[in-house]
Amino acid sequence: MKRVSVLIFAVVLLISSGCGSSSNTTNTTAYSLSQIASLTTGHSLSINVSGTDTQGNSYTGTFQQIVEGPTTLNGNSVTEQRTLLTLTEVNVGQVSVVELFYWNTNGTLNEILFTSGITGTCTNNFAYPSTVQIGESFAGASLSLSNGTTYTSNWTVSDGGNGNAELTLTGNTNTGLAEQDVWVITPAGTVVSYMQTTYNFPAAGVTTTLTGAPM
Secondary structure, eight states: OHHHHHHHHHHHHHHTOOBOOOOOOSOOOOEEOHHHHOOOTTOEEEEEEEEEETTSOEEEEEEEEEEEEEEEETTEEEEEEEEEEEEEETTTEEEEEEEEEEEETTSOEEEEEOTTSOEEEESSOOBOOSEEOTTOEEEOOOEEETTSOEEEEEEEEEEEETTEEEEEEEEEETTSOEEEEEEEEOTTOOEEEEEEEEETOSSTTOEEEEEEEEO
């Protein structure tokens, strides 16, 4: 149970990351982030995932992201986004975890509430851009978690082939957990595929990789 719970935490944490300033661009096509980053009430994204780790364990499951709509957090108006990740590991069974993301009215991330009770407070007021271009790079989310962990991340955008863009998110915590998430999207923002690689999980020297596509 502990190993799957850690993976769930890692997947959901990285799904939350947004973007900041850009660098030089090499392509003028604008790629929408509408499917990944929409905060419209009722918007949803569902992905089937499966994968293995370097110890031979296998994982299957689904990831769902749903925008629940307006609510209040500490007296402030925010938009609540719910994520549900369900994973099955052959030696453990099925685990489902719900995480809540709270976005300010200006589109910046305020806080994440994890099922474990840990909260992650955004420390750099980022928001997703509406579009990205191949050749750009972006600062991602910086989070301070209530258990003392800190998290930083960055995005890069490259050619995804067939007219698509590949968005690569690299994230690190001060506890040694590192991940790389890769989204392939069309110019309209439709998610074509998703891959996540987690380093030093579930233990030092072990790598876990999940791949998936929308349901």
